[in-house]
Amino acid sequence: MKPSIYFVTVFILLLLPTAIPHDYSDALRKSILFFEGQRSGRLPKQQRMTWRSNSALNDGRNLKTDLVGGYYDAGDNVKFHFPMAFTATMLAWSSIDFGRYMSQNDFRHNLVALKWATDYLLKTVSQLPDRIFVQVGEAQADHDCWERPEDMDTPRTAFALDAPYPASDLAGEIAAALAAASIAFKQANPKYSTILLNKAVQTFQYADSHRGSYTENPGVKQAVCPFYCSVNGYKDELLWGAAWLRRATGEDYYLTYLVTNGQVFGANFNYFEFGWDNKVGGVNVLIAKEVFEKNVTALAAYKDTAEKMMCAFLPETNGPHMTYTPGGLLYKHGSSQLQNTAALSFLLLTYADYLTTSSQPLNCGNLKFQPDSLRRIVKRQVDYVLGDNPMKLSYMIGYGEQYPRLIHHRGSSIPSFTVHPTAFGCSAGWNIFASPNPNPNILIGAVIGGPDADDKFIGGRTNASETEPTTYINAPFVGVFAYFKSNPKFS
DSSP states (O other): OOOOOBOOOOOSTTTSOOSSOOOHHHHHHHHHHGGGGGBOBSOOTTOSOTTOOOBOTTTTGGGTSOOOOOBOOSSSSOEEHHHHHHHHHHHHHHHHHHGGGSOHHHHHHHHHHHHHHHHHHHHHTTTTTTEEEEEESOHHHHHTOOOOGGGOOSOOOEEEEETTSOOHHHHHHHHHHHHHHHHHTTTTOHHHHHHHHHHHHHHHHHHHHSOSOGGGSHHHHHHHTTTSOOTTOSHHHHHHHHHHHHHHHOOHHHHHHHHHHTTTTTTTSSTTOOSSSOOHHHHHHHHHHHHHHHOOGGGHHHHHHHHHHHHTTOTTSSSOBOEEOTTSOEEOOSSSHHHHHHHHHHHHHHHHHHHHHTTOOEEETTEEEOHHHHHHHHHHHHHHHTTOSTTOOOSBTTSSSOOOSSOSOHHHHSOOTTTOOSOOOHHHHHHHHTOOSOOSSOOTTOBOOOOOTTSOOOOOTTOHHHHOOOHHHHHHHHHHHHHHHTOGGGO
């Protein structure tokens, strides 16, 4: 897969301050609340998204194990463990690097959202070293039916891989999530933190011992693809898992692993990408922190690559550039545009903090930029998402007055169980899907797919690429909103 490198069209909108003031505190609270709308399993008494009810209480039964819980990844009712683990990693990273910008209440709710994911991820690796669970639900059957989670009568088949079948990408991402979460919970719940870290170590061992992509296995490939195929391969997840374990443990084993395998595993290739499939951009930024703070010169190549990535966001630099829409949105081709915007914005803001902490500028050839140059770009993305865009539309559901009312989400679009306790079947569900009526349940805080390369947004429940929310869009935005909430210079 070729790196997405483009030459930028220079425009004034990217650099000008926005005219619309935004309530980043409100956006932060809602971005975390969104995860309650994605919960699977038995819901707690503290559930605030009250139009949701219990669902999928027998998950894992076909494999005689407990796989109840976790998150539905998007507007469907399948639990894909690969993107769920990435979501957990980003919620944890938001807590670790941006938790200091959150109120005590927001920080607590973010840990609750994270724990809902990690409690489930612990179940997915509970039978290691011999078995790892990949997914629950049959995607095609699920997508053929428009049902709220509480009514599901589609197959809830659980899929697993047994050693020696490879699952380096899946296991590597789960290891990263558990290791990152162990840091996030270290003070609030030290016992749980230890459990997470121990399981992260074991999961990484499986990933490294049985090298290969989880979607290379025939039975699993049919279940996962084309929805969450590991297109980018598995080597980036091995580096990602090792990087988080290095940060969580400080052990030299992971340092040696990263030094030995960085170039071999492609840390200096395709580094303009970051998301649920490609972790290369995140690997370089994460490891750069250790170079900044501890001057670990053996890892300097990662920092150098991260620097090249950061420079590509700035129109003034020579060389490859990122692409922006005419309205100023960071744009990379994909089925869900704002997932790229969210993840890359998180990296920009994180790297800016590393530069500030070390009192260093961003070096782009013979040009030097202050960290605020990166923050201004992120500020533009955040304000665009919240309504400062050519459509004058908030792409966060429930934020502001103008936001899409027909989003591609089963639970949100069908009257809730509390209002309509009788089940909706597939036929009745498709009638609702085709209806022009607004969704009766507001999925507060959901950031949807967003506009196209020309800033146009058609919307509609049938337009999944524009109106479907995902957990892995919201998770990076948690940290980003937290930063701008607490930094009045940019508000």
